Amino acid sequence: MSKIEIACFNPESAFTAFENGADRIELCDGLHEGGTTPDFETTKQVREKINIPIFVMIRPRGGDFNYSDAEFEQMKAELIELESLNIDGFVFGILDENNEINISRNKALVELAKPLPCTFHRAFDKAEGLENSLEKVIECGFKTILTSGQKPNVSEGQENLKKLVELSNGRIEILVGGGLRSTNIKEIREFTNAGYFHSSAITDSSGLASADEVLALKKK
Template identity: 45%
Template sequence: MINMEVCANSVSSALAAQEGGAIRVELCDNLPEGGTTPSYAQILLAKKMLSLQVYPIIRPRGGDFLYNDLEFELMREDIQVCKSLNCDGVVIGILNADGSIDKERCKVLVDLASPLPVTFHRAFDMSNDLEKALEDVIEIGCERILTSGGESSALKGVDTLAKLIKKAAGRIRIMPGAGISESNIAEIIQKTGATEFHASARTAVASKMAFRNQQATMGSSSDEYSYLLTNSETVKNMILEANKPL
């Protein structure tokens, strides 16, 4: 059985993920930046309204994964919030300036999160040596690694993903993510043997605003009158594709 985790950018997306058959959501905000820590209210309502596992990402900002002392303190506090709200796990990732895994700080967060399990996110893909990073993440005590094999998509990184799964040898779960779709998930399974996958399964939802000011913009988005939301049918179809007999 292939399991699906959905990267949910809101409680609404998380509900759609659950409807589609996902077993877990990585709850986050700011998907265009790769995901940042969701608000207290998003986490609270997700835990109230969902029956699947909720893993908030612990990431204080977009950009790189080298954090200063204040940002690290924010991460510690956010983990405490997640524990107080009875989350099922958390998602972390910190690098040193040289691109190696910051084992010292990551271990602090893993120990602080205990007994909650911890996923190491795609900061892994930005590390300077994926095989060394694999051993480091195992050493600090994470239960899984979300990775594209160091490439822009899991399909491009499929050979590296297969090598990582073989090298992990059951010591940690390797969860392919980035660009996972209905059209490629079966191929990635066949080439890697992965049993867990991560996808956003998102689609653009058109605004219902009747009045639209086309001169002003609120951010970097090219379309101020649409937003992204997980699609339950897309999740369902990916799971069906993933679990078809070979």
């Protein structure tokens, strides 16, 4: 059985994921922007009803991952506010103007989040250089990288995902996500040797996680 994190863009999806065996929730807003920071009340509501780990996204807007000073301050403020809700971790990623991992800013947020663990999200897939970026993310103190192997989806990125699992050598977890479905998880897992997988489990235009898809992801 695979370990599964479900990206949830609303409370309903989080409850569905929880009830159908997800190991962890990534809670966010902004489905059509690829995920943004969820609001305080939504996070509070989900935390009160769910006892599996909840990692909360910290991302002030869609688009690129190079943030202004004001946006960075907003990220810090939101992280501190959401940390008070007894959540289990954070998900974020900051690049510089050259699409390289911004070590100083990421480190600052990782420090602020302590003792909670942090995941570097798919900004990694926009960063320059596979091995170089991996080492920088490890240097920043992240525990996990969410990635499709710097390709548009996990199927195209499986060679790089396999390489990342090998290069990381247990120093950081490679969380495989981006176009992951119950139809391809078995093949991707066997090829990459990864241990943790990430999907929205959305199978229609509703924007809601499908109970059947969550169950199928867990069983494969």
